[in-house]
Amino acid sequence: MATHVATPGRHRVRRHHAPRTHTPPRRPPSRLAVAAPLFVGVAYGAYASFIARGGGPASFGQLALALISGVVMAALVFGLVRVQNSLMRELRAGAWGVLVGGSLGFLYSLTGHSVLLSSGIGLAIGAATVIATFYVYYTREP
Incomplete structure (x- = not known):
């Protein structure tokens, strides 16, 4: 009976490379993930123009304000929705707090009040948003 004998040959030298990580294929965003930020952007731009x-x-200045603020808000919400699952719950809550507080502070500044009061309103609403979203993420995530 024949036995398997290792034959002499070239030995491969194994080099240490960085481990390859498997990146899953990116799915296109769902309709809701596109429609919700779009709706928020349109509503935000219309309300900014109204204020x-x-x-x-x-006037054309108000139209420009509506378009620019709506597009920026829609892009920020869309970007945050896309990356929020890769963030820790504390950073996710902070990101939503900064977005909501900054946007509502800007809307309040359009009413003609001082920058300090607008910043205070935005800070208070942002802090409340951080607390509320952190509570939601903390109680509903495993």
Whole structure:
């Protein structure tokens, strides 16, 4: 009976490389993941224009304000929704707090109040958002 004998040959030298990580294929965003930020952006832009108008006639400056603020808000919400699952719950709550507090502080500044009062309102609403979202993430995540 024949036995298996190791034959002499070239030995492979194993080099230490960085481990290869498997990156799952990226799925395209769902309809809701696109529609919700779009709706938030349109509503935010329309409300910013409404506040800036102040009952007077509409102007191109207000239209530009509505378009720019709506597009920026939609992009920020879309970006945060896309990356929020990769963040720790503390950072996720902080990111939502910064987004909500900053956006509502900006809307309050359009009413003509001082920058200090607008910053205080934005800070208070942002802190409340951080607390609320952290509570939700802490109680519902494993």
